[in-house]
Amino acid sequence: MNIIVCIKRVPDTADADLAIDRSGRDIEKTGLAFDLNEWDSYAIEEAILLKERFGGTVTVLSMGGEDTNESLRKCLAMGADEAIRLTDPAFSGSDGFATAKVLAQAIRRLPYDLILTGTQAEDDGFGEVGVMVARLLGLSHVAIVTRVEMEDGKIRAHRELEGGLEEVVEVKLPALLTIQTGINEPRYVSIMGIRKVAKKEIKVWGLSDLGLKEEEVGLKGSDIGLERLFLPLVGEGAQILEGKPEEVAAKVFEILKDKGGLV
């Protein structure tokens, strides 16, 4: 079974204070560390687990600059077989739809039975690229997948719904799944793995390699224009509670009781 996984390299903003850059449409990224999008690390792990059980290959795709090689190589070190980076000055400014067009066009050039993506990206969080890739390729898709079972060329995918509900759907291959965190436990990268793929070529495909036109991608090919990014204003009336967790819990309890939040 040939599996394609689409990944994204994103900034790690856990400890940082975010600031808006001069363009007003992006955050300031200097000093931030970048890593594989968390959802994608589950997608790549799921692909490798399926390969280990059923054979085949895993190919990783990502649209991004040279820095993205590090995340692609990490996937290779985990056990993926091939990595392709999609890059072109014309891709810059792509929204989810334009990105999906680039990815779909690359996927058309590859053999595949199954495509996995993360459910969403940590940075912009639209959660749309995977599903759009499926529609562009005319494939069935299942979103927010928490468990994958395979039999007779069919996939039984478990979906997470609101309120703790779970849904099980069956789809025929080829198909696309967007993978939810927690579906597996992404493996640690070993030094042996890193050494093994240190010299492996990461293919680079640009606009002309993909047979795309400039107006189809980038800002021109995008439907959504980002107008302005801003930090929400700090509201009034917030109360910061301090102390040990148990003390804070006790204070919260008192406040809720006072304000009639507990019946």
Place this chain on the structure above:
Amino acid sequence: MEEFIKGGAFLIESISPEKIFTPEEFSEEQRLIAQAATEFVTGEVQPVMEEIEAQKEGLLPSLVKKAGELGLLSGDIEEEYGGQGLDKVSALLLMEKLSQGGGSFMVAYAVHTGIGSLPIIFFGNKEQKRRYLPKIATGEMITAYALTEPEAGSDALNAKTIATLSPDGKYYILNGQKQFISNAGFADLFVTYAKVDGEKFTSFIVERNFEGVSLDEEENKMGMKGSSTRSVIFTDAKVPVENVLGEVGKGHIVAFNTLNIGRFKLGGGCLGSSKSALQDAVSYAKQRVQFGKPIAEFGLIKHKIAEMAIRTFTMESMVYRTAGMIDQILKRIDPHAEDVGMQMANGIEEYAIEDSINKVYSSEMLDFIVDEALQIHGGYGYIHDYAIERGYRDSRINRIWEGTNEINRLLIMDMLTKRAMKNRLPLLPVAQRLAGELLSLRPTVDSDDEALTLQKEMVEMAKKITLLAAGAAVQRYMMKLAEEQEILGWLSDMVIEIFAMESALLRAKKTMDRFGDERAEIQKAMVKVYVNDAFNRIENFAKQIFSAISEGDTLRTQLSALKKLTRFNPVNTVSLRRQIANHVIKVGRYPF
């Protein structure tokens, strides 16, 4: 042949930024190795920190073995013996990142992959390497290093442990006691030392289950409480003659070379711990509100955060510069040579001075950093629930082991003197020339600029001052200088500060040259503050040295020359520190 910079040469040469390795140049592979190590400690070690600290039976060795499965233990072991054969920059990255798993895990890892196994890698014969290294690589066998004895600490060669050849010539019978042995409780293998026939200091590989090897109780330590520290007792211990490491009577070569690389690696460990403490302190300062705002917004807290970040930066610049130099010299070695290990040890010995410098500097800076990190936590820092309480205790041992900082300070000057005498380093002619030019020497730059011209000039002047002071001390005491430990200590401090200033300066310049001013902005600010302060310390050391060794007209001449050499305008460190602190607070961690 690859070119290399001689050990200690930084004192007399003006080195260009292109010649040094900086962390901005980590390769993709090195960055992935670093990330693999970080993910392992955050996923496997940090969540069980409390249990490690309580010495939960079997936990620490099982984590070491898990690290082994991922290849994290075998960076320094050649591929032929199941290792990864990584360069020293990568090996140091592993050490740095794995030390974020806390002091106790760091000890187990550092001893096993460092002083516990490097003697075999460097000095083991093929049979010894074949027998032990593959198991050390996976963690199936965990190692320890048993040198110290109750009566032989800094004076290591004064060991009382005796080895006697058995009547059938098959065994050495060891008797004696080794003390404060890290990893002892779960080690399968000890590299130890004993005197054959009471005089020939010799290294041995001793397996835990050899007859006559026993352990004393766990020591109740101040820090690193999760690590195992016990005495190892040899009572007619039977060690096969094949387990002599190196040659009989040449144990000191094994011992000292092992310590060189142990000191080098300790720098990486202190660096990782410093970054953890800084991150902890910054995160606390951002969320702790007093007088209506986060304490990170107060000047005195910013001052601390900036100082912690600056010293972490200098430390990082020094240790990776050294790693880069070692890699450069090791490239000259034929990996298939019969005595490849010995050649590696010799290559590393070239930088024994830098190793001692890094050891002293990084352990003292870590102590400063954990102290300030705790202070930022206020009363909470004194409470066990906060990680910095452990970090503070764990830090302290680093100034003691791998040769106390006092011994290392003496060693720095001892090695420099010996290399000067043997003309390995032309220190004497340079010092003599400077003494001749004493009256005409003066700085030619006095205004600060964005190209760090002033700082470069100050570093050059600091080298001259140090050589003048050293030259004057040699002239005054001649062969008896070794008895003037206070003078040697100050001279060492000057040498250490020069390496620190210069490493930071060259790194910032390289960042500027390669990536432009914007990316170098914070590094430049750090260099300006550090050089400003370190230069004042150097001036003060020089004053004290001259006042101790000279009097009358000689002293007056020396002090007036010093005054001229130190005529620099200070920079505005308040605004620079605020700029640095604001950036560190914004990114929430060590910023590079």
